[in-house]
């Protein structure tokens with residue numbers, strides 16, 4: 001098949017992307033209808049997922065499949081921790097809990113990192129390319145809804161300080177996807193794992209929606 005892998009994976013996940021964008025929790029968040037508590041709870045969930053992605057980064061740096069994707073300018077854990085300190089205060093770690101869907105998501109990321117680097121790439125793509133894209137829309141809404149400083153504490157997760165040109169970076173990222181060392185069958189498995197990654201995100205949104213129902 002001649003279709004570049006970056007196109008295959010984007011096209012295959014397009015429908016689920018639309019579902020994620022239009023999920024009730026995201027809709028309410030972007031519509032400014034949720035309190036900052038819901039945003040903080042969501043940010044906590046992201047922390048668990050990025051810990052799983054980034055704890056593995058060191059050991060995957062030399063891996064022929066995942067290694068090229070491990071890039072310091074993408075790392076989000078430190079930014080998330082600053083946001084959480086701002087949202088929850090210095091004791092943000094106390095009482096921090098993963099929703100069941102988040103725990104399952106992070107466990108799957110860690111499992112892929114340990115046993116199947118192609119799967120790790122699928123999770124990497126689903127999060128980081130999304131953060132570089134739609135993440136910027138979420139940042140803008142969060143700043144306006146809850147009054148965070150522009151690109152400041154509370155939304156640092158969405159600010160890639162070390163990526164001056166996100167469009168160029170995304171092009172480079174797609175080139176890395178196209179060059180992934182994997183045959184057609186393995187590429188299909190990676191695409192399936194990407195769909196699973198979207199499923200995990202959808203499940204987290206549903207649990208957040210259940211925790212923060214709109215009263216009217």
Ligand code: HEM
Nearest residue numbers: 010020021026030125126127129130133134135137198201
């Ligand atoms: C309301 C929430 C969201 C909005 C507004 C949004 C918006 C966008 C937009 C505008 C793009 C296109 C960027 C481009 O063409 O360069 C994009 C790409 C992407 N988004 Fe989202 N998104 C949202 C949620 C999500 C979620 C929850 C995920 C998965 C966790 C996700 C994953 C992705 C990925 C992987 C891409 C890259 C597609 C590609 O070019 O290969 N997005 N998003």
